[in-house]
Amino acid sequence: MGVIEIEVDPLPCKWCRRPLEQRRWWTPKRFCNGWHRLKYRVTQFFALVGTLLG
Template identity: 75%
Template structure:
C-alpha cells in the first residue's frame, strides 16, 4: 500500500514574507517562528483595542 503524496506550494510568512516549506496540507504553516506569531497576534490585539477606542 503506497503513501499518498500531496504537493503544497510554499506560503510566505505573514510577518516577514519568507517562503515556508509546507509539511502538512491540513494545517499550513503561516509564520516562520513563534516570535513572529506572537508579534502578529499582539499587533492584531492592539489594532482591535485602538478600533474600540475610536
C-alpha cells in the same frame, strides 16, 4: 498500496513574507518562528483595541 503525494504551495510568513516549507497539508505553517507569531498577535490585538476605541 502507494503513498498519496499531496503537493502544497509554500505560503509566506505572515510577519516577514518569507516562503515557508509546508510539511503538513492539514495544518499549514503561517509563521517562521514563535517570535513572529507573537508579534503578529500583539499587533492584531492593538489594532482591534484601536478600532474599538477609535
